[in-house]
Structure formats: structure tokens, C-alpha cells
Amino acid sequence: xxxxxxxxxxxxxxxxxxxxxxxxxxxxxxxxxxxxxxxxxxxxxxxxxxxxxxxxxxxxxxxxxxxxxxxxxxxxxxxxxxxxxxxxxxxxxxxxxxxxxxxxxxxxxxxxxxxxxxxxxxxxxxxxxxxxxxxxxxxxxxxxxxxxxxxxxxxxxxxxxxxxxxxxxxxxxxxxxxxxxxxxxxxxxxxxxxxxxxxxxxxxxxxxxxxxxxxxxxxxxxxxxxxxxxxxxxxxxxxxxxxxxxxxxxxxxxxxxxxxxxxxxxxxxxxxxxxxxxxxxxxxxxxxxxxxxxxxxxxxxxxxxxxxxxxxxxxxxxxxxxxxxxxxxxxxxxxxxxxxxxxxxxxxxxxxxxxxxxxxxxxxxxxxxxxxxxxxxxxxxxxxxxxxxxxxxxxxxxxxxxxxxxxxxx
Ligand SMILES: [Zn+2]
Ligand SMILES: [Zn+2]
Numbered sequence: 001x002x003x004x005x006x007x008x009x010x011x012x013x014x015x016x017x018x019x020x021x022x023x024x025x026x027x028x029x030x031x032x033x034x035x036x037x038x039x040x041x042x043x044x045x046x047x048x049x050x051x052x053x054x055x056x057x058x059x060x061x062x063x064x065x066x067x068x069x070x071x072x073x074x075x076x077x078x079x080x081x082x083x084x085x086x087x088x089x090x091x092x093x094x095x096x097x098x099x100x101x102x103x104x105x106x107x108x109x110x111x112x113x114x115x116x117x118x119x120x121x122x123x124x125x126x127x128x129x130x131x132x133x134x135x136x137x138x139x140x141x142x143x144x145x146x147x148x149x150x151x152x153x154x155x156x157x158x159x160x161x162x163x164x165x166x167x168x169x170x171x172x173x174x175x176x177x178x179x180x181x182x183x184x185x186x187x188x189x190x191x192x193x194x195x196x197x198x199x200x201x202x203x204x205x206x207x208x209x210x211x212x213x214x215x216x217x218x219x220x221x222x223x224x225x226x227x228x229x230x231x232x233x234x235x236x237x238x239x240x241x242x243x244x245x246x247x248x249x250x251x252x253x254x255x256x257x258x259x260x261x262x263x264x265x266x267x268x269x270x271x272x273x274x275x276x277x278x279x280x281x282x283x284x285x286x287x288x289x290x291x292x293x294x295x296x297x298x299x300x301x302x303x304x305x306x307x308x309x310x311x312x313x314x315x316x317x318x319x320x321x322x323x324x325x326x327x328x329x330x331x332x333x334x335x336x337x338x339x340x341x342x343x344x345x346x347x348x349x350x351x352x353x354x355x356x357x358x359x360x361x362x363x364x365x366x367x368x369x370x371x372x373x374x375x376x377x378x379x380x381x382x383x384x385x386x387x388x389x390x391x392x393x394x395x396x397x398x399x400x401x402x403x404x405x406x407x408x409x410x
Pocket of ligand 1: 048049050087089146350353
């Protein structure tokens, strides 16, 4: 008995050691060749960057050569990026009556940048337009609304955002909306309310992607139960590797794959690394207290705390935390692929919305290193192209088709 158990353990250890996370490792030169080919051919799509607030609040110009931000035109060029979804994010503490106004200002700031740099940037609202811009040698710019609170409980706001070019909405941010529970809040509605279900229905009808990043687990499952088209997680990582309530469990990854959707891996250190997340938890109270004090100072002058100020307050408190290597992103991709399949994974950096990016992935210019790492791990050219953007194009096309079908008279 004892002996056979030992043999079993031995076999188990051997089998674990023999099976790398994804598949066989490639020799370095072959991996380099695969990566270079993929970098030339793939349309790399990042589904989440919070850069518009920098444009609006700090007069940030995307062409700035020494940009202090994570996304800029020179960095997108170095990063071989094909398309960026800029997030129209408004903090949940923003005065409710001003949410739409703020979103319109952010949308305007994106259009202003695209207009100013129309030689290299183009607005895209369909998958075909992303491909067309790529053929023209331009970066495709798209937009997603981050947080269902930004419709101010008015379904018509969705129609307006859609007309303005917005192609996804994240159902919640860090707090519950009046119709959906967030992973960052106490459950209030037990998932989606009737109005929440109407929101999903309206988005499907419009052909706008439903984004389940940030929502509570129950909201996620409720959304899948009513969604008529594949959904996305625009910036979510794996909970099995890093236990953040905002990351996706294996069961959720499987359910999303069944729905035909795509989860785009978030690059934030605290969603990738358990060690970073644990260390962060220890200083969280202090960070929150300092941010709350700063917010109160700004509020007393009738202003909101700008994101750059927030970063300045946080940086000294974060400086000793164990920042993971960029290979942690590849670990999450490996895991998501293993659980859900290579057809259901993508990239959602969260650049310019995170206060810590992994070492070696400080900004969008570093994406080729991730592609090289994945090539070293043995991903095929075909799978790499899907993960880097092909899956998102597929979902976008399906969402567009379902919208057309729902709108067409029976
Ligand atoms: Zn964001
Ligand atoms: Zn977010």
C-alpha cells in the first residue's frame, strides 16, 4: 500500500514535470522566427487602455515623443499594435448628473486626437474597419464605455454612445450600478435586475459588445443567461493564479468559452501575481486613506482628483512591492488557453489605468516581448494570431451580425 502510493506520487511528479504549461518549448531561433512572422502578420488588438483621461485632463497628445503615459503613437508603433480600445471611464464617485457629460468630453478628446493625427490613426467601429485601417498602415482606434453607471439609468444613452462609435460597455465598474452588482461591492441585486437584462438586450440589438470585466460572479452568469451574442471580458485575468474577485474563475472561463466570447488578459501586477496582491493588501488601507484625503481636498474646491495626482500619491507607497515579470502575463494566457481554449483568449492591458505594470511590460511598446515569450512556449502561428487579435475580430463580427438580425423586421 505504502509502496504503491509512493509510486503513484512519483509518477504524478514526473508527469507534472514533463508537461509544460502550454505545449513543447521551441528552440530559441525557431521561436524568434515564429514571433517575427506573427508580429508582421497579426492584427494586435488591445481591448482596454484608460488613456482618454490623460488627453482630457492633462492635454496629452498621443504623438508626444517622450510620453510619460503607457500608450502613445510611437509606443504603439514599437509595439506592433493594430487596434486600441480607448476606455471612456468615469469614476463611480463622479456626480451622477454629470456622468454622461464627462463621458461625452472623453469621447470628444478621443475624436480630437484621431482628427489631429489622421495620417496614422483612424476611428473604427466594425471589425472590417479595423482590418481596412491595418491595410492602410494606420492604427485603429475604438472606444468602450467603462461602467454601466455612465448611462445614468437611461437606455437611450446606449443608443447615443453607439452612434458616437462606442463598441462595448463594461456593465459595472468598482461599485454596483442601479441594475447590476459589481465584484468590487457588496451584493445588492443578486446579479442583474430586470433593467440590467434590458441593458444587455439593448446592447445586443445595437451590436455593441457586452463587457463583463469588473462585474460580480452572479452578474456574469446572469449576463450569459440573457446574452444573445458572445460577450467579452475586456480586461480580466485568471482567479486560479491570482485570487482577485475581479479575475475569472475556471468555471467562468469555461462558461465564457461556451458562449463564444473572449477574455482579454489584464496586465495589472495585482491581478497577475498573488505575491504582489498579498503585499498590496497590507498597504491598501494606507493608500485608500491618503487618496480619500486628497479627494476631499479637491472636492472642497469643487474638483475631482486627477488620475495623475492619484498616481503621485500612490507611487511612494507601492515602491517596495514585489512586481512580477511580464512572463506572468504569458502564465495567465497559458492558463486561460488550457481551461477555455485558444479561441477565447486575448489582450486587455488596462494601460494608463494601472499603477503597476509587470517588469518588462511597462507600456504598449513592450508587447513584442510577450509575443516572443509565447512563441518560446510553443504556441502555433495560428493560435498566436487568434490570441493577439483574431478572437476579438471574430467576436466583434458575431456581435455585429446578431445586432443586424435583431434589428431586421421579422
Ligand atoms: Zn479602465
Ligand atoms: Zn477597469
